[in-house]
Amino acid sequence: MSLTAWSAEQKPAAVRSSALIEDRADANFAGQFESFLGVSDDTEFLTALRACWAALWTSNARRYMAQHDLDPAGTAMAVLIQPLIAARASGGGLSETADGHMLISATWGLGTAIAQGEVVPDRIVLSRHGFVRSNEAGRKHHRETCGHGAGLAAQAVPTALARAPCLEAGQATALGRLMRKAEDIIGMPVEIEWALDDAGFKLLQARPLHVEPAHVPDEVWLKHPGLNGHPAGIGWGSGRAVVVNCECELARVAPGDILVTRVAGPALSHILPRVAGVVAELGGSTSHLASLARERGIPMVLGVLDATRRIPDGAQVAVDGVAGVVRWLA
Numbered sequence: 001m002s003l004t005a006w007s008a009e010q011k012p013a014a015v016r017s018s019a020l021i022e023d024r025a026d027a028n029f030a031g032q033f034e035s036f037l038g039v040s041d042d043t044e045f046l047t048a049l050r051a052c053w054a055a056l057w058t059s060n061a062r063r064y065m066a067q068h069d070l071d072p073a074g075t076a077m078a079v080l081i082q083p084l085i086a087a088r089a090s091g092g093g094l095s096e097t098a099d100g101h102m103l104i105s106a107t108w109g110l111g112t113a114i115a116q117g118e119v120v121p122d123r124i125v126l127s128r129h130g131f132v133r134s135n136e137a138g139r140k141h142h143r144e145t146c147g148h149g150a151g152l153a154a155q156a157v158p159t160a161l162a163r164a165p166c167l168e169a170g171q172a173t174a175l176g177r178l179m180r181k182a183e184d185i186i187g188m189p190v191e192i193e194w195a196l197d198d199a200g201f202k203l204l205q206a207r208p209l210h211v212e213p214a215h216v217p218d219e220v221w222l223k224h225p226g227l228n229g230h231p232a233g234i235g236w237g238s239g240r241a242v243v244v245n246c247e248c249e250l251a252r253v254a255p256g257d258i259l260v261t262r263v264a265g266p267a268l269s270h271i272l273p274r275v276a277g278v279v280a281e282l283g284g285s286t287s288h289l290a291s292l293a294r295e296r297g298i299p300m301v302l303g304v305l306d307a308t309r310r311i312p313d314g315a316q317v318a319v320d321g322v323a324g325v326v327r328w329l330a
Contacts, residue, residue: 006088007017008222014039016084031070032079032266037084037110051062052079054095063270077219082147085202087111087195091165092119092286095179096189097210098234098322102126102176105230106166107287108157111193111204117283118142120303122166123230130176132169137202138284138303139163163176167196175201182206191291223328227307230283231324232290233300237277241328243313258317260307264289272296275311279326281307 014037021133029150034055036048055061056077094103104124105114113119127133141162145153161287167175176196178201182190189209195202211234241254243260247267253259255274264280266288272278278293283302293300299321307326311317316329 008029014080014084018175029061029064032061032269037112037144039084045328049079053077054145059214060267060269067273077306082204085110085204086146088197090114090305091166091182091193092197092284093192093194094189094286095183095192095208096128096209097231098127098211100128100129100232102179103129103285104167104172104175105137105284107140107143108161109145109155110167111195112144113140113142114284114286115193115288116266116304117280117287119284120230120282121286123284123303124165124167124172126172126176130173130180132172135165135167135169135172136164136246137165139305140166141274158266171196171201178203191286224326226327227301227304227310229279229301229302229304229307229324229326230285231320231322232283232285232287232302233235233278233293233321235297235299235317235321236318237299238316238318239276241279241313241315241317243308243311247306258319260311260317264302266292272298277301277317277321277326279304279307279311279317279319281305 014303034052039045039048042174044286052083058074062072073173087110089108091104091106091114105121107114107119108120114121119140122138123136130168140160141157143155143157145155165288179190179192182192182203186206186208187298189211190206192206193204196205239256239258241260242257250271252270253275256276258277258279259275260272260279262281264278268289269292272292277298280302281304290300299319301319304326311328318327
């Protein structure tokens with residue numbers, strides 16, 4: 001949409017940055033640029049537009065580019081403007097996992113909470129033929145909705161609904177078919193973002209997904225205590241657990257450590273180059289940080305209940321990013 005095409009009839013909208021170097025095999029830039037949801041008037045639109053252009057030069061983006069030997073001066077920033085879907089539910093999906101299935105993450109309302117790692121989404125596993133193998137309800141205690149001209153509004157979700165599945169089996173199967181169609185168009189496995197409104201499913205984005213084989217863990221670890229969560233990275237890693245309850249403690253994390261934290265948001269991307277794995281209490285397999293972990297081959301398990309309380313600080317820990325299990329030496 002051109003700037004002159006912006007009009008009241010097209011609001012509210014989603015305005016998002018899109019650099020010309022995104023979605024490469026070694027640099028997908030998930031969560032590194034800006035997105036603005038619920039933009040509802042000309043002033044907000046112009047502010048969001050300028051912020052999206054400027055996102056190419058933020059400290060987070062420049063740090064990420066430096067890690068991948070990229071220069072912001074050698075690219076350009078596009079801005080995508082989309083109608084904001086009045087989503088009942090939304091989330092992400094992987095058309096292929098390391099163990100040969102398809103995966104859907106789902107939450108109530110808009111998908112921001114999943115992308116930022118703020119909730120534990122539903123985890124739906126499908127066969128490659130689209131049959132639902134499991135539908136594990138998450139812990140979705142809040143949701144983001146459109147405030148109808150007042151931006152976004154965060155709402156508490158009733159306890160019963162927070163632990164209820166967002167999608168029925170037939171809906172999950174239909175979304176699985178859409179993922180396979182996107183896969184056919186791109187010509188390889190894909191990672192998608194989706195939303196469900198009263199008219200049905202909308203595919204918001206599809207990016208190439210590079211799948212690595214599963215790792216066979218050392219059997220000695222199977223004898224030690226473990227916690228289950230959402231497999232969100234790839235492979236297998238082990239190291240010293242560093243339990244972090246505040247970003248101010250990240251300096252304690254040394255190369256080869258396993259970061260154990262509550263929220264795994266994209267702001268932690270700068271620490272990924274030096275850790276052997278990540279464990280977090282919130283988040284799911286299709287969050288922005290999970291995408292970055294897969295890009296770097298870092299095992300990650302998210303949505304691990306009480307991880308910061310139960311995993312001893314300083315213990316030797318192993319993270320299985322395919323099975324979604326974290327174990328430690330007792």
